Amino acid sequence: GENVEQHPSTLSVQEGDSAVIKCTYSDSASNYFPWYKQELGKRPQLIIDIRSNVGEKKDQRIAVTLNKTAKHFSLHITETQPEDSAVYFCAAHYGKLTFGQGTILTVHP
Amino acid sequence: DGGITQSPKYLFRKEGQNVTLSCEQNLNHDAMYWYRQDPGQGLRLIYYSQIVNDFQKGDIAEGYSVSREKKESFPLTVTSAQKNPTAFYLCASRGTNNYEQYFGPGTRLTVT
Numbered sequence: 001g002e003n004v005e006q007h008p009s010t011l012s013v014q015e016g017d018s019a020v021i022k023c024t025y026s027d028s029a030s031n032y033f034p035w036y037k038q039e040l041g042k043r044p045q046l047i048i049d050i051r052s053n054v055g056e057k058k059d060q061r062i063a064v065t066l067n068k069t070a071k072h073f074s075l076h077i078t079e080t081q082p083e084d085s086a087v088y089f090c091a092a093h094y095g096k097l098t099f100g101q102g103t104i105l106t107v108h109p
Numbered sequence: 110d111g112g113i114t115q116s117p118k119y120l121f122r123k124e125g126q127n128v129t130l131s132c133e134q135n136l137n138h139d140a141m142y143w144y145r146q147d148p149g150q151g152l153r154l155i156y157y158s159q160i161v162n163d164f165q166k167g168d169i170a171e172g173y174s175v176s177r178e179k180k181e182s183f184p185l186t187v188t189s190a191q192k193n194p195t196a197f198y199l200c201a202s203r204g205t206n207n208y209e210q211y212f213g214p215g216t217r218l219t220v221t
Contacts, residue, residue, distance in 0.1 A: 001168070006151070043199065043212040044152070051208075089151055093208055096142075096167070098199040099151035 001041045002027040004092050006100025014082050014108050021103045023090035024072040032093035033066060033073045038102075039086045047088075048075070112136045113202050113213035120218045130185045130216045132200030140203040141179075141183035141211065145169060145196045151201060158183055187218065196221045 002070040013019050025033075033054040036044035037094040050057045050064045050073065057064050059078075077084055085107045090100040113134045122128045132141065140159050158177040162190040172191025177183055183202075187194045197217050200202030201210040 004151075009149075043214050045212070046209055049209065096154060096157060097152075097210060098155075101149070101151045101172065 002092055002094055002098040003088060004098050004100040006090050007077070007104060009101065010104045010106070011104045012108065015069060015080060017080055018077075019080050019084070019105055019107075021075045021088055021090070021105075022024060022073060023074070023092075023100050025071075025098075026071065026093040027092070028068070028071060030092040034091050034093075034097070035062075035064060035075045036089045037086045038089065040042060044089060046082040051056050055079045071088070077105075080105075082107050084109050113200060113211055115166055115198075115203055115213040115216050116210070117216060118214065120216055122218070122220050125189045126220075127189060128164055128187050128194075128218065128220075130187065130200075130218070131198065132183045132213055133181055134200075134202045134211075134213075135181060136204070136211065137180070138202035138204050138211075139180070141177070142201040142203070143173075143185045144201065146199060146200045146215075147196050149169075153204075157206055161221070166180075166219065178197065187220075194218060 006023045006027050034049035037047045038044040061078050079085045087102045089099045116131045143155040152184040154173040158164035174186045199215045200213040204211045
């Protein structure tokens, strides 16, 4: 089955800096790659996603890039703010979603 | 918040008891999912259902059971056979022509 590895497990940045989280997946047939943000005790919420026929997608301060050949995709957050602090999960879809282990992002004011 | 509800928010049970977690959606979604979340781990799929009266095991189905008698409802029963049931349980749903999954608020189950 699909296996998704996510790095780093924790990430600490200063407000205004950029943050990058990377994921690799094992099944080349995966065709959809969402990123979820989960605040403490809350439900995961989709922040951006990308399909396998697209290499990059951007939405204001967040962007996702996909390299199908290398089977990895990354989340980029620019101009980080304290409210970006949360756990971020990547996932890959082939029939069902398989999630990475999560990255705890802390943005220091 | 997506029209998915889970109840209760917190649930406490004694070891050896079965317990059923509720998940209801009013989004008219065909597919529904149950995930388990443990600290430091991602979401792991327990069971999923693509259509009423049909469901499939996910990656960690042992000790759990589900039913899908109505489109709106997908209850999860945590049985006494589940060795480590204390966790945060999340339900999700998805529309037929959309990959995006919408999550409920979760139920935190504590078994002592």
